[in-house]
Amino acid sequence: MSSSAEEKSGRTATPAKFRQLHVKLPTETPPAQLPPHWPRPSDSTTPSNAWLAAHPRGFLLLHNMHESQPMGKCMLLESLDTGELVVNKRLYRYSRRYPRASGEAAWQTEYATRAPGEVRFARLDDPLVEARLPDEPYFPELLAYGFPAWPRTFAANAHGSQADLFSLYFRRCNGGSLSNLMEMYADAAVGAPVPEPFVWHVIEQLTRAVVFLHTGLTRAELDAGARRAKDGWVPIVHRTIKADNVLLHFDSLDGGDGGGDPLDRCFPRVVLEGFDQANFTNDAEEWWCPRALASYASQKPQRPECWEDVHLVGELFRRLVTVHDCARMQDARRQVVSVQPDEEPFSLRFDVEGDGRLDRHLSRNLQLGGGKALAYSDELIKLLMKWEIPALQQNLESFFADEDIRKSIPDTKFLLDEVLPLAVKKVKEYRALGFDKLASDADNGGWSADVSWVMPDPAFERIPYSNNRGSVEHSLSALRVELARLFGP
Structure with missing residues (x-):
């Protein structure tokens, strides 16, 4: 609607802070081969790969569940294939946080092991799981994991033996x-x-x-x-x-x-x-x-x-x-x-x-x-x-x-x-x-x-992601910076 038409009708443009943005995240495709020394079969029927294969259309971003953290630390997503709500965490081996007041970026190591702790200890049958947690209600259910920027996520060293970025999908708690x-x-x-x-x-x-x-x-x-x-x-x-x-x-x-x-x-x-x-x-x-x-x-x-x-x-x-x-x-x-x-x-x-x-x-x-x-x-x-x-x-x-x-x-x-x-x-x-x-x-x-x-x-959970950073240009600019974190180094 043009601005003149809006004035005649008495309607005005929706403020940027109330706009919902349909941000689609693609499903990570399980790579055909991982480094040979990794204890992981390439068989697509593993529970993790099978779950990813059941969601080929990807996911709609609904909420950044930890607003004080950079985008991707913990997100609520909706499957475009099943409508299922899942929690997605993206963990960097070396994570770059928001710049400090001085303009310097703050860095931290999110995991030093081959896989993050939430994969090492999980309710999932997978070779990367070192301690399989029992199927009890007091433990979270890890549905799948993937590598958003394969093969760049295996750039930690010359042999590509460690992943720089894991994407974890958990069953959501309401x-x-x-x-x-x-x-x-x-x-x-x-x-x-x-x-x-x-x-x-x-x-x-x-x-x-x-x-x-x-x-x-x-x-x-x-x-x-x-x-x-x-x-x-x-x-x-x-x-x-x-x-x-x-x-x-x-x-x-x-x-x-x-x-x-x-x-x-x-x-x-x-x-x-x-x-x-x-x-x-x-x-x-x-x-x-x-x-x-x-x-x-x-x-x-x-x-x-x-x-x-x-x-x-x-x-x-x-x-x-x-x-x-x-x-x-x-x-x-x-x-x-x-x-x-x-x-x-x-x-x-x-x-x-x-x-x-x-x-x-x-x-x-x-x-x-x-x-x-x-x-x-x-x-x-x-x-x-x-x-x-x-x-x-x-x-x-x-x-x-x-x-x-x-x-x-x-x-x-x-x-x-x-x-x-x-x-x-x-x-x-x-x-x-x-x-x-x-x-x-x-x-x-x-x-x-x-x-x-x-x-x-529950009615608020399915509202697509919205941004409240003032002008449209500022909102989109800030969103691009945040989304860049989701797709690997």
Whole structure:
């Protein structure tokens, strides 16, 4: 429509920030041959190649799922062949981030191994997968991987033995992340304490995931009473267990028909993803990834050890039960550690009192139903208190490298012998109540145990990619820079 016609009709051009751009990404064609020393057959019937072959028309870009990251780090795509929504991650061996304020580009190594961590440890039958994760709901499903710029992606050295760029396709989870759920429950206007049935469910699912990584024990083996690591199993350390790396999926709401087991709304799939920093405990030193805990000591990559995961998963559980009361606790914490209002307090003080212990009055402070019911049971609080590390929480000069601190951290045996049996028991009891009772406000202190309200609106997922960088020219220019990252060096 011309500008004069727009003026006569009273209509104006849609602002650039509301324009949707149909960006099509081609499907990577599996190469006929890879370097001969790669343990990968050229047979097109491998699960990865077969999946890629089923999507010949490519994909429509819907969203950049991590807006703070460059385009391609994590995208939501729609298959032009099946309409299926998938998550696509493109990982560079040496990644160029956005330029800093000085104009210099920031670089980082995304993986030093032959394949990225999310291929090394995956639910996929493929020669590049070094540890095949079981087909359990608490692990992400890698559908396929490819090389967007073959053969240029094998330009790391003269022999072409390493890929510079992997494109990974994962089955998408419709419930967002645990971080998103925590933010919504922390909202004083609409939130409340995270329901205890869901907290126990998260504890059970993530404990099962961590126990498998450390011991190789599957769900069936654990339920049969196995409590010793499998012979010859080399422990896998995830290293970045945090709320952003825990996804939720509501099977009963997939597709929007509301069918299936309604208990799924209280107990969705809890998926531990983000294996990009994971290591075997016997990985070569040059393959070690930085710890999520590195900021408390050295920033250099450290030897992978199982206690990291045990501590991180415990910290995550504790944050779940304190997220709604974080504002009051943050004010109290600032008074204790003399932190200025504009500074970020020491993170482990997120859920502790000044004496370094979990708030023993938590249930009294977080009340439901006008004070008629306690937010959390003593059973839950007592379990979470076993992750306390008073020496670390009281002393900002203490680090995880200190031997006395390390000795205070529970080990995998604690997860096996205490945490998992109790969590399984509690979830079974809650499930026996049925959905109607769990979802009833009256039966749960004025707050429903149905957590599906945090699920992102499916209607917005299928809106094609839009850009909000001002003018059309600026938007397209910025988009070209971002898209250049998707197709290899």
